[in-house]
Amino acid sequence: MYFSHIKDTSTLWPTRSAPEVTRRQFLKLTTLAGSGLTLGALLPGCGSGPGSSGAAVGPPAPLTMTFLRIDPDNTVTVISKHLEAGQGVWTGLPAIVAEELDASWEQMRVESAPAKVPVYGNFAFDPKGSVQGTGGSSSVANSWDQLRHAGATARAMLVEAAAAQWKVPAGEITVSDGVVSHPGSGKKATFGELAGSAAKLWVPTDVQLKDPSQFKLIGREKLPRLDSRAKSTGKQQFAIDVMLPGMMTAVVMRPPRFGGKVASFDATKAKAVAGVVDVVQIPRGVAVVAEDMWSAKKGREALHVTWDESGAEKRGTEQLMKEYKRLGRQSEAVSVAKVGDAEAGLKHAAKLIDAEFEFPYLAHAPMEPLTAVCQLSPEKCEIWAGCQLHTVDQMNAATAVGLKPEQVVINTLAAGGTFGRRANPESDYIAEVASIAKATGAKYPVRLIWTREDDITGGRYRPLNYHHVTAGVGKDGRLVGYKQRVVGQSLVAGTPFAAMIKNGVDPTAVEGNAAEEYDLDNVHVTWSQPKVGVPVLWWRSVGHTHMAFSKEVVIDELAQAAGQDPVAFRLALLQKHPRHVAALKLAAEKAGWSKPFPKEKGRGRGVAVHQSFGTVVAQVAEVTVTGDKITVDRVVCAVECGIAVTPDVIRAQMQSGIGYGLSAALRGKITLTDGRVDQTNFHQYEVLRINEMPRVIEVYIVPSTNPPSGVGEPGTPPIAPAVANAVRAATGIKLRKLPFDLAAARSARA
Amino acid sequence: MPIRLTVNNQLHELVVDPDMPLLWAIRDHLQLTGTKFGCGMALCGACTVHIDGQATRSCVTPVSAVEGKSVTTIEGLSTSAGKAVQDAWVNLDVPQCGYCQSGQIMSASALLASNPKPTDSDIDAAMTGNICRCATYVRIRSAIHKAAESLATSPPAKS
Numbered sequence: 001m002y003f004s005h006i007k008d009t010s011t012l013w014p015t016r017s018a019p020e021v022t023r024r025q026f027l028k029l030t031t032l033a034g035s036g037l038t039l040g041a042l043l044p045g046c047g048s049g050p051g052s053s054g055a056a057v058g059p060p061a062p063l064t065m066t067f068l069r070i071d072p073d074n075t076v077t078v079i080s081k082h083l084e085a086g087q088g089v090w091t092g093l094p095a096i097v098a099e100e101l102d103a104s105w106e107q108m109r110v111e112s113a114p115a116k117v118p119v120y121g122n123f124a125f126d127p128k129g130s131v132q133g134t135g136g137s138s139s140v141a142n143s144w145d146q147l148r149h150a151g152a153t154a155r156a157m158l159v160e161a162a163a164a165q166w167k168v169p170a171g172e173i174t175v176s177d178g179v180v181s182h183p184g185s186g187k188k189a190t191f192g193e194l195a196g197s198a199a200k201l202w203v204p205t206d207v208q209l210k211d212p213s214q215f216k217l218i219g220r221e222k223l224p225r226l227d228s229r230a231k232s233t234g235k236q237q238f239a240i241d242v243m244l245p246g247m248m249t250a251v252v253m254r255p256p257r258f259g260g261k262v263a264s265f266d267a268t269k270a271k272a273v274a275g276v277v278d279v280v281q282i283p284r285g286v287a288v289v290a291e292d293m294w295s296a297k298k299g300r301e302a303l304h305v306t307w308d309e310s311g312a313e314k315r316g317t318e319q320l321m322k323e324y325k326r327l328g329r330q331s332e333a334v335s336v337a338k339v340g341d342a343e344a345g346l347k348h349a350a351k352l353i354d355a356e357f358e359f360p361y362l363a364h365a366p367m368e369p370l371t372a373v374c375q376l377s378p379e380k381c382e383i384w385a386g387c388q389l390h391t392v393d394q395m396n397a398a399t400a401v402g403l404k405p406e407q408v409v410i411n412t413l414a415a416g417g418t419f420g421r422r423a424n425p426e427s428d429y430i431a432e433v434a435s436i437a438k439a440t441g442a443k444y445p446v447r448l449i450w451t452r453e454d455d456i457t458g459g460r461y462r463p464l465n466y467h468h469v470t471a472g473v474g475k476d477g478r479l480v481g482y483k484q485r486v487v488g489q490s491l492v493a494g495t496p497f498a499a500m501i502k503n504g505v506d507p508t509a510v511e512g513n514a515a516e517e518y519d520l521d522n523v524h525v526t527w528s529q530p531k532v533g534v535p536v537l538w539w540r541s542v543g544h545t546h547m548a549f550s551k552e553v554v555i556d557e558l559a560q561a562a563g564q565d566p567v568a569f570r571l572a573l574l575q576k577h578p579r580h581v582a583a584l585k586l587a588a589e590k591a592g593w594s595k596p597f598p599k600e601k602g603r604g605r606g607v608a609v610h611q612s613f614g615t616v617v618a619q620v621a622e623v624t625v626t627g628d629k630i631t632v633d634r635v636v637c638a639v640e641c642g643i644a645v646t647p648d649v650i651r652a653q654m655q656s657g658i659g660y661g662l663s664a665a666l667r668g669k670i671t672l673t674d675g676r677v678d679q680t681n682f683h684q685y686e687v688l689r690i691n692e693m694p695r696v697i698e699v700y701i702v703p704s705t706n707p708p709s710g711v712g713e714p715g716t717p718p719i720a721p722a723v724a725n726a727v728r729a730a731t732g733i734k735l736r737k738l739p740f741d742l743a744a745a746r747s748a749r750a
Numbered sequence: 751m752p753i754r755l756t757v758n759n760q761l762h763e764l765v766v767d768p769d770m771p772l773l774w775a776i777r778d779h780l781q782l783t784g785t786k787f788g789c790g791m792a793l794c795g796a797c798t799v800h801i802d803g804q805a806t807r808s809c810v811t812p813v814s815a816v817e818g819k820s821v822t823t824i825e826g827l828s829t830s831a832g833k834a835v836q837d838a839w840v841n842l843d844v845p846q847c848g849y850c851q852s853g854q855i856m857s858a859s860a861l862l863a864s865n866p867k868p869t870d871s872d873i874d875a876a877m878t879g880n881i882c883r884c885a886t887y888v889r890i891r892s893a894i895h896k897a898a899e900s901l902a903t904s905p906p907a908k909s
């Protein structure tokens with residue numbers, strides 16, 4: 001859903017301006033044409049007035065463009081408007097540029113773009129690019145046209161510069177592997193040698209893009225990640241590694257219940273701790289600022305805060321789930337999707353599945369706890385963080401310190417994971433560090449570190465959800481009706497993203513439902529939105545995390561009820577979904593689905609297929625159940641993500657998505673008692689470790705000529721249902737509550 | 751009294767709280783930031799360093815407890831096992847977000863130093879204390895096997 005606008009951007013590229021138009025007129029024209037974004041995409045930053053085609057050889061200088069820079073040292077640096085949080089954009093985006101530029105992979109570098117819209121806006125979020133951000137698995141998809149044009153434009157300028165220098169026709173010049181050549185004269189030049197001359201040229205606007213059959217780097221099986229060496233030597237800099245002269249470190253004491261506020265505090269003992277320099281109140285709590293992290297932590301332990309909990313959420317998750325179930329039985333709900341008449345269809349059911357599903361709150365728990373650094377002066381606020389919503393973070397920091405957004409400089413560093421956590425509308429941790437800088441009088445740069453306890457108890461979870469599905473098959477085995485009620489908090493209600501709510505439906509709460517994913521005659525999905533004071537947020541694959549589970553488990557049970565093979569049953573319902581079919585068939589083939597699975601005690605095989613963020617993923621999971629323990633032995637994964645830009649990154653993201661989803665399926669759970677979060681660190685909020693990672697994960701990419709779609713999230717939704725279906729095949733036990741608890745499911749059945 | 755700390759073969763004298771975890775001493779006071787903070791309770795392994803060659807969680811090790819011992823961080827990793835592990839990590843593109851990888855590499859290189867040919871089960875046992883939320887675990891296993899192979903086929907350098 002996020003990237004539905006991408007195809008529109010190609011129409012925004014301007015037509016070639018007439019040669020006699022001056023640079024100033026060119027700017028005006030392209031802006032008037034509504035292509036401000038394109039202007040930014042093409043304009044060299046260091047041009048010196050109207051260019052002449054007879055560029056002279058000058059002193060070495062860079063060619064600086066919005067999305068790339070070619071330096072005299074012959075490096076090509078791609079300016080990434082997207083956050084690198086592990087998903088591989090620092091490799092995927094340079095690959096797109098390098099391809100059209102005919103660069104060599106070895107000369108490619110990458111750095112983060114500043115916060116600036118619309119030039120660095122995400123056109124998958126909205127067609128105007130009014131927000132810069134990374135999410136919805138949209139980075140490659142919304143950069144595809146933009147960066148291909150950027151690479152091709154730079155290439156054309158290098159060629160023109162060479163043609164002028166060598167006094168040969170541009171059409172006779174070739175570019176390959178980072179070298180510009182004129183075969184006729186034997187002349188050659190590197191990009192670095194030509195950059196200075198190219199920078200003085202007009203920017204061409206009608207560049208030819210390659211036919212995909214000419215791609216050399218895009219689709220290459222193994223294109224090394226540009227960040228592997230730095231990340232294998234401790235040299236990659238994250239926000240937590242930023243060291244500024246005189247910098248202090250802060251931790252914040254926040255309310256123990258969501259919605260609580262500071263009533264009063266006594267800092268006497270905290271200030272007595274060696275190294276503590278300031279204790280200040282900020283809108284979200286009380287900050288202890290010290291010379292180092294250890295002193296800040298000890299200072300916080302000595303701090304006494306009295307909380308005003310009059311507006312705090314005091315319910316626990318057990319009570320909430322009871323209320324959700326009650327809401328689920330009520331008739332009032334918002335209609336999300338309606339095809340045919342589910343109620344009428346179900347009257348013809350020969351076999352009926354009536355299933356309730358429960359999904360817990362989940363913390364994202366990225367390995368780098370939230371961290372940000374702020375340096376504040378009267379005129380400027382500079383932020384260092386793994387920003388995922390760059391311009392939103394900029395705005396929130398500006399609000400916190402009382403400056404204008406343009407006075408806030410955002411330095412985006414690699415993030416030590418995010419999974420959605422760093423993209424929150426209030427920019428919680430960035431607003432906090434800015435508030436601390438302001439409250440301490442901008443005396444020193446300040447680094448805010450959330451401890452793991454702050455992270456696990458800090459909210460912004462994947463929402464608690466309850467689903468009730470009634471579905472049935474007729475005597476002929478056809479699916480006659482599918483009715484689903486979803487009860488869960490909206491992710492965007494009450495936030496600046498509330499505009500995403502259409503006809504009362506928050507699509508992020510119910511995306512990937514059965515009506516979208518299968519060809520069903522009678523389906524009705526409804527949603528109830530409870531009011532709960534626990535802050536929630538998108539968590540890797542968002543609504544799909546729970547919607548895919550109930551859908552794929554119910555479909556599997558229906559196949560069994562119909563006496564049909566689970567793959568064949570799905571294929572029959574996917575005739576209008578050719579990409580689903582391609583992924584499902586490939587996964588089934590590679591998993592050897594057509595051969596009977598060995599009949600061994602406790603072993604089973606299950607399948608699931610799901611589309612999210614424009615990408616379809618099918619997975620076959622093979623499990624062994626020993627007592628109450630589930631071991632996932634092998635996962636075969638097929639992905640249809642359009643043109644595979646960097647296949648090895650795609651494979652890595654499928655492995656990662658499977659591990660992240662499995663973590664939630666087997667272990668992940670945030671619970672609250674009387675409004676307080678029960679888990680504090682990894683001993684209680686358990687996550688997948690290497691011993692539970694499947695020994696075998698095979699990833700196959702469906703050959704495709706579709707435009708590329710995302711891979712950061714789509715690997716996650718299918719794994720939990722595939723495993724649940726495999727466990728049912730192995731044991732007959734239906735797992736409908738997450739995380740899986742075989743003992744509980746067994747006793748519930750007994 | 752200053753605490754005498756040998757990190758990456760360099761002697762430092764630090765005037766800090768003796769209870770300060772080694773992690774914060776090396777990060778905040780020696781500015782060696784390759785070692786990461788992940789949990790503060792020895793639950794995730796991001797802070798793993800070598801103390802006299804043993805993989806140790808620096809977030810729960812008081813700085814005073816390592817006086818007279820030799821601390822190696824990712825920045826000073828120079829054993830043949832360490833180099834082989836780092837090369838395998840790069841060759842297989844193990845890292846994603848990369849934040850946990852210093853700790854993974856310190857654990858993996860300590861494993862190979864004591865067990866030059868680990869099985870998958872040996873790897874799981876030795877690496878279970880190191881969490882990776884990107885779940886790079888499949889590649890971590892492969893990279894450790896690859897590093898073991900390269901160590902077995904190359905002449906031993908300095909140990």
